[in-house]
Amino acid sequence: MDLSTLLQVLDSGVRLGVPLLLACLAGLYSERSGVFDIGLEGKMLMAAFFAGAVASITGSAWLGLIAGIGGSLSLAIIHGIASITFRGNQLISGVAINFLASGLTVLIGQRWFHLGGRTPPIKGDARFESITLPGADALAGVPVFGPIYHDLISGHTILVYIAFACVPLTWWLLFRTRFGLRLRAVGENPESVDTAGISVVRLRYTAVAMAGLLCGIAGAYLATSAPSAGFGKEMTAGKGFIALAALIFANWRPWRALGATMLFGLLEAVAIRFQNIDVGLFVVPVQFMQALPYILTVVILAGFIGKATPPRAGGEAYVKER
């Protein structure tokens, strides 16, 4: 394999990994606050639809992004009402949200565009085009570094750079601010937070809304970030679940989330590019590569390699003592 093939695979790994990263960070906020979120998939799908739809109507990718975030947030609020206010089962609420998004996107899409659930194709200002970083073309001729800078680091859309910026930002917010300390505390031991006079409900709603925001960006990325050109039915195709797997793999930590999502993105890129891989003794089937993120997650969860420790109060509604 030569350098350019390697770079192509890495580059497509990044492209495939970015929506996973955003969704994974979304889940991280929610679950760190003690609210399980298996509705990442649905929120992303809803956001992808509204981003694609509004971008095609208005011709503005940014308005599309805002609409996508709005769509995702509306589902996040339902999740909040069900699991925080009414103390319902957070997992069941997540399942409902996934199906709600899967049905509503097609219903509304058909009503608006009559294209069987797709949105009209978009180009130009209606989508986020790739950015060439300063000096990328000039340095392209430099051996090794040039192609890496030109092909891998430069040439992505603004949403990709936003996603990567979210990693240190999340780390800083969670581990270096008072808000982050409280957020983590509410996911470990809500009683202590409540005793300190801080509202558990408000903190959890904030975290669920953050998850909505990030899933919104992830969905907008899928529909409106070049080279994609609009929303397609069921376009998230299980990415929300891979992001959830990545979150467990990352042990609910932001930097590890970056590593896990990029790894899973790379696995997908390899599976797409090489199909069945002949390693000499036997052939690794493409289906194995596709299932690998899930298998790895099961292994990690079982604690055979490393150990995943979820937030202690995760999944439990908080009942104030009377």
Added chain:
Amino acid sequence: MHKLPPWADVVLIPLMSVIAAFAISALVIVYIGENPWEALKIMVDGALGSAYGWGYTLYYATNFMFTGLAVSIAFRASLFNIGGEGQAMLGGLGVAVVALAVPWPHWSLALPAAMLGAVVFGAAWAAIPAWLQARRGSHIVITTMMFNFIGAAVLNYVLVNILRPKGSMDPATARFPKGAHLPTLHDLPLIGSYFDKNTPANITLFIALAACVAVWYLMFRSRLGYAIRAFGKSESAAVYAGISPFRITMYVMLISGGLSGMMAINNVMGEAERLVLNAVEGAGFIGIAVALMGRNHPFGVFLAALLFGFLYQGGAELGLWTSIPIELRTVVQALVILFTGALDNMMRMAVAWAFGLARRRAA
């Protein structure tokens, strides 16, 4: 909050949840620009108005009875088995392996063998997450969810590389031998004339009904059922009473996976008569809605499965005759799960408030 009378808990709250789900669906239909009342008429007519219609309704209901029972028995033990989809997929593989292994002379011999195949494969696919939960403490919801995806990959691999007949491009097995074809309801004496011969409803329906009764007996009349319910109510109390969490988790998930797997008798052996890639078509997930709506009771599951069978066949007719896309079914399903599952407390509070008001009036 006052304690509610049992009938309110068992009948009123689920009924209100379903009404709420349907009311919102009606609003969606209005938004699409169709008349919800007309839509309902088309659904009733299409799902119940003809021999063809109820043949499909009962076919779908049979699937949902199996997956609904599977989810409900796990719920009774406080385990959320979200992996019905994968377990039903693997159950299909079990059925296909059995049906294709022997040139079956008659369906009455093929059926028990295929049932065994379905149960073993389905239960095996649930056994791994169950063991991981009971021994290693991995969260069963996450592992069963992951096993849905792993199951899809396994099935894809087996169909493409092993079971696909030579020269075929389709990722599907060969057709099952004639002796492994199940009689449809149309083929049966006495009741046959009520059913259309082009509908897939088959004798698996009776197996599903028997499964409802068997699960009821197991849950409410057997020692194991008592242990399961005790474990589900309070793990620490169950342990104190000498019930082993490991054994209950394993038993419950094996039964649950086996029931999901049994669905394959209906859709793979009874309908398609070969195994295709997307044979389950989401029925594993509908089991969640069915179990929640049926209050985890076999009789409730039976009724909810009929309702969802109606919804599925009726929704397909809507897609055919109106501008309402078939995905309306998914929205209704989501709303039923949301209201009966996640927003259950909201309904309960509303009902309790109404009861309190009435009581104060009376006083």
